[in-house]
Amino acid sequence: MFLPVILALIPRFLFGFLIIDSIWTSKRNPNLVIKAFLALPAGVGVSSLFSFIWIWAKFDLRLYAWTETTLIVLVTVFIAWKNRRNLRSFLQNIQVTPNRQFLIWSTLLVVSTILFVSFFWINSVKNPHGRWDAWSNWNVVTRFVYRGGENWQSTFLRVYDHPDYPFLLAMSNATTWELLSRETTRGPIILAFFFVLSLAGLLFGLINALSGPKQATFAAILLMTQPIVAYHGMALYADLPEAFYFLAAAGLMPLFLSSREKTIAIIAGLMAGLSAWTKNEGLTFIALNLIVWVGIGIFYKEKLVIKNFLLGLSLPMLVIILFKIFLAPGNDLLAGNQGLLKQLLDTQRYVTIAEYAGRTLWDFGSQPVRIVAVLFVYTILAGRTRNSTQGTLPVIFVASVQLMLYFLIFVITPHDLEWHLRTSVSRLYLHVFPLALLCFLLWVKTPDELLVDSKPQMKNSHASNH
Amino acid sequence: MKKIRVFIPYLLSILSIVGCAYYLYTQVKSFDPSSVSEEMVSAWDEHMKPIRDALPSDVFTAGYLEASDIPNNGATYDDAEFFMTQYALAPVALIKGVQTPWIIGNFGNTVSPKDIQPWLERTLHKYEIQNFGFGIYLIHDIPE
Numbered sequence: 001m002f003l004p005v006i007l008a009l010i011p012r013f014l015f016g017f018l019i020i021d022s023i024w025t026s027k028r029n030p031n032l033v034i035k036a037f038l039a040l041p042a043g044v045g046v047s048s049l050f051s052f053i054w055i056w057a058k059f060d061l062r063l064y065a066w067t068e069t070t071l072i073v074l075v076t077v078f079i080a081w082k083n084r085r086n087l088r089s090f091l092q093n094i095q096v097t098p099n100r101q102f103l104i105w106s107t108l109l110v111v112s113t114i115l116f117v118s119f120f121w122i123n124s125v126k127n128p129h130g131r132w133d134a135w136s137n138w139n140v141v142t143r144f145v146y147r148g149g150e151n152w153q154s155t156f157l158r159v160y161d162h163p164d165y166p167f168l169l170a171m172s173n174a175t176t177w178e179l180l181s182r183e184t185t186r187g188p189i190i191l192a193f194f195f196v197l198s199l200a201g202l203l204f205g206l207i208n209a210l211s212g213p214k215q216a217t218f219a220a221i222l223l224m225t226q227p228i229v230a231y232h233g234m235a236l237y238a239d240l241p242e243a244f245y246f247l248a249a250a251g252l253m254p255l256f257l258s259s260r261e262k263t264i265a266i267i268a269g270l271m272a273g274l275s276a277w278t279k280n281e282g283l284t285f286i287a288l289n290l291i292v293w294v295g296i297g298i299f300y301k302e303k304l305v306i307k308n309f310l311l312g313l314s315l316p317m318l319v320i321i322l323f324k325i326f327l328a329p330g331n332d333l334l335a336g337n338q339g340l341l342k343q344l345l346d347t348q349r350y351v352t353i354a355e356y357a358g359r360t361l362w363d364f365g366s367q368p369v370r371i372v373a374v375l376f377v378y379t380i381l382a383g384r385t386r387n388s389t390q391g392t393l394p395v396i397f398v399a400s401v402q403l404m405l406y407f408l409i410f411v412i413t414p415h416d417l418e419w420h421l422r423t424s425v426s427r428l429y430l431h432v433f434p435l436a437l438l439c440f441l442l443w444v445k446t447p448d449e450l451l452v453d454s455k456p457q458m459k460n461s462h463a464s465n466h
Numbered sequence: 467m468k469k470i471r472v473f474i475p476y477l478l479s480i481l482s483i484v485g486c487a488y489y490l491y492t493q494v495k496s497f498d499p500s501s502v503s504e505e506m507v508s509a510w511d512e513h514m515k516p517i518r519d520a521l522p523s524d525v526f527t528a529g530y531l532e533a534s535d536i537p538n539n540g541a542t543y544d545d546a547e548f549f550m551t552q553y554a555l556a557p558v559a560l561i562k563g564v565q566t567p568w569i570i571g572n573f574g575n576t577v578s579p580k581d582i583q584p585w586l587e588r589t590l591h592k593y594e595i596q597n598f599g600f601g602i603y604l605i606h607d608i609p610e
Contacts, residue, residue, distance in 0.1 A: 108479050115486050122493055129507040129553070136549035140556050148557030154526040157559035158552060214475070221479045225486035369485030374478050381474050447475045454472045 001186040008179040008187075009040065009194065011072040012172075016043025018075065019270075023312075024263045030209035034255070037201035038267070040194050041244050045274035048171035049319045055171075056327075058150055065178040101447075105217040116200075116224040120193060123234040128185040130192075130236025137162055138238060139188055141170035146177045156329060164328035166320060168278045169238055188236050196233035199244045200224050203434050206251045207441055210258060210389050215446040219437055222374065226365040232430055238279050239427040245275035245282065247434040249289055250398045253296070254391030254442065256305065265293060265305040269312025277316045280331065281431060284405045285398070286313065292394040343412055352417060353410045360425045364433070375440055382445045389442040396439050399432040507550055513600050514554035520596065520604050521558060521568060529569035530560040531605070533577045536585050547572055564589055564607065571595070571603035579603070 016039035024035070047068060054064040080087060096102075129135045137160060144155035145167075156163070169188070176187040200220045208216035223229060232240050248271035256264040272289045276282030290309065297306040343349060365371040406428045413420045445453070521528065530548060533541035551572060552560045560570065573582060579595065586593060586605070594606045 104476065108476070108483065111483055112479075112486070115483065115490055119486075119490050119493065122490075122497060126497070126505065127507075128505065129511075132546075132549075135507055135553040140549075140553045143553070143556035144559075148526070151526050151557060154557055154559045157527055157561065159548075159560065159562060218475050218479060222482055225482040227486060227489045367482075367485040367489045369481050371482075374482060378474060378478055381471055447472075450472045450474065454469050 001180075001184050002190065004180055005176060005184065005186050005190045008069075008176045009044070009191065011069045011076075012043035012047050012175075013040045014043070014076045015047060015068070015072045016040055016045075018072070018079070019043070019046060020267060023266050024261065026259070026261055028209075030205065033208060034202065034205035037198045037205050038248055038271075041198055041241065041248065041274070042267075042270065044172040044191065045168055045245075045277065046270075046315070047175060048168045049277065049316055051171045051175055052167050052319060052323070055145065055150075055152060060149075061145065061174060062178045062181075065175045068175075069179060101214065105214055108221055109217050112221045112224045116196075116230050119227055119230040120196070120234050123231065124189050124193075127234065128189070130188065130234070134188070134236035136160070137165060138169050138236065139173065141165070141167065142173040142177070142188070143183070145170055145174040146183060153327070156327065162280075162331075164280065164324065164331050165238075166277045166279070166323060166328075168274065169241065189234070192233045192236050192240065195241045195244055196229060199229075199240060199247065199434060202244065202247055202251065203438060206247075206255060206438060210254055210442055211385070211387075211446050212448060214448060215441055218447065219441045222371065223434060223437060226367060226371055226433075228364065228366040228426060228430060229433075231366065232427060237427065239430050242275055242279045242281060243431050243434050245271050245278060246285060246399075246402075246431055247438065249275060249285070250292075250395045250435055251438050253292065253394050254389050254438075257296070257300070257391035258389060260302070262302065262304050262308055265308035266312035268293070269309040269314075270316065271312075272309075273313045273316025273320070276320050281402075281406075281428075283320075285402055286317070288398045288401050292398055296394065340412055349411055349417060353407060353421065356421045357407070357425055360429065364426065364429050379440075379444060382450060384443060385445045385449060387449075392439045392442050395435055399435040399439070402432055403428070506546075507553070510547075510550040511554045513598070513602060514551060516598050517570065517602065517604050518555055518558075520598075521555070525558060525568050527559050527561055527566050528555070529564050529566045529605075530562050530572070531564065531569055532572045533574050535563075536573075536577060536582050539577060539581075541574070541576060567607050567609070569605040569607060571605050572601065573603065574601040577601070 017035060020035045020038050020042055024031070050068070051061060051064050055061050098106075130139065140158070141155050145152045148154060169191075172191060173188045176191065177183050180187070200223050203223055204216045204220040206216075207219045229240070249268045252264050252268040252271070256262075256268070268289065272282070272286045274282075275285050290313075293309040294306050297303045362370060362372055410417065410420060530551065532543065532547065533539050534543040548560070548562075551570060555570070571582070579597065586595070590605070590607045592608045592610060594608065596604045598604065
């Protein structure tokens, strides 16, 4: 069932690539890497928006799935045929000049990827339906959409924890099942796998474009060797797709500031919108991104980027607003909390949350070599880069304010605080973890800088030996 | 010192890889292939298939009862079983209680049909009950 699922996802990968490439026409090789890793999440995201509107209008999802797939394949073949000469010369011009460092970094990356893939698949075999939230909140909706046909809205009659969760994952997996004409747990598993792979690839791509391939490989290794990343992927939760869209939306800010390609803001807007179509946490993320893009527009006198960000945001936002107004029941965190003021004034809650958040941060990654310690040691020993990248401050702002808002949610949660902290703090950290890695690795020295730093001393020590 | 610093990214990468490999090793060591076939959600899905087939195709809501709903029973509510049942029976939405004509009874092995019969008769008046094994029943509340 693996190959048919992959085949069912390829058209949406192509769809995403066509969308991204038609908006952001840059043909620089590092940017093509970014586009390649943006493609599948962009494709499934936009496809899920259209398919949702389609079934809401009482049309058949199977008809949508096959129409979309056929159109994308035809358009791709047409574009590839039209650009066959460019495509051929592009493929002929791809050159890799392997040196010793390239081989070492490539080996480390391959080993990390093998470990990541092994961890993911062992746990997927153990939990083919994912972990608790996957079958109680996410994939159950996929079943309502796929099995329910025109009665899919009975999903809103369910008793559930989070009644207003959006539909990105449900529609994406239901579309895959429609194309395969069968329900298979491999569908959600393979989509989750590609989301994690796209996350690592996008982090690589962004840092590659801004700080070079070695730092980018270092980043991808650090990300993929955190078992929590593979765990949340195989758990089939929506937190890793959310982390992807967060990285895609905010991670494009430094890229815009270094290139000033204004259409990047359209993609950032689309990705921010898709984050809110994945999980509700994306709604505050949109607001923070909008503040930053307005700031960038005013400070750098690039007002067009504000319009572009809103343009990219418009389609997902329209669907989210319609969904929230006409379909989704009330939010469990905002509804039914009688003691809001009491909770806000309870200082002990702040202490409990801060203590738990601190402990979870130290343990974050779930592996014996703590990622926090690794980053701390690297900062002390390597120090700050001389080639600082513009745009890391806005990303730090977005990530840290998002975390503060999560903190506030715990203060006002109507659920049992201990339970809420235990079940969600690590995955909320996961949302901003790739952004934190991005900022950190754009801020510290790269392996190349460390090599340059060491050269005078190497010469001196060579001289003193003689 | 500067010479050593060149190797830091490599060392930290290797350290992170070794940590991840060790974690994976502990996972593989504790991996029991036989546990896969007994995986809880898949097994529950299988148990629920006959109920899904038995429910009329135009039913999109069903009630849900379990042992803890029967008075003086002493059982505690198991939300994992409720959510697994919901997952298995989608697109039928489960509503706790007996307000709908079709009701899923998940009474486990501790409660026998004889134990619940008096309570069902008082609550539903006239009904049909089908036993699907594993303590799972499909109850049809017949309107008078």
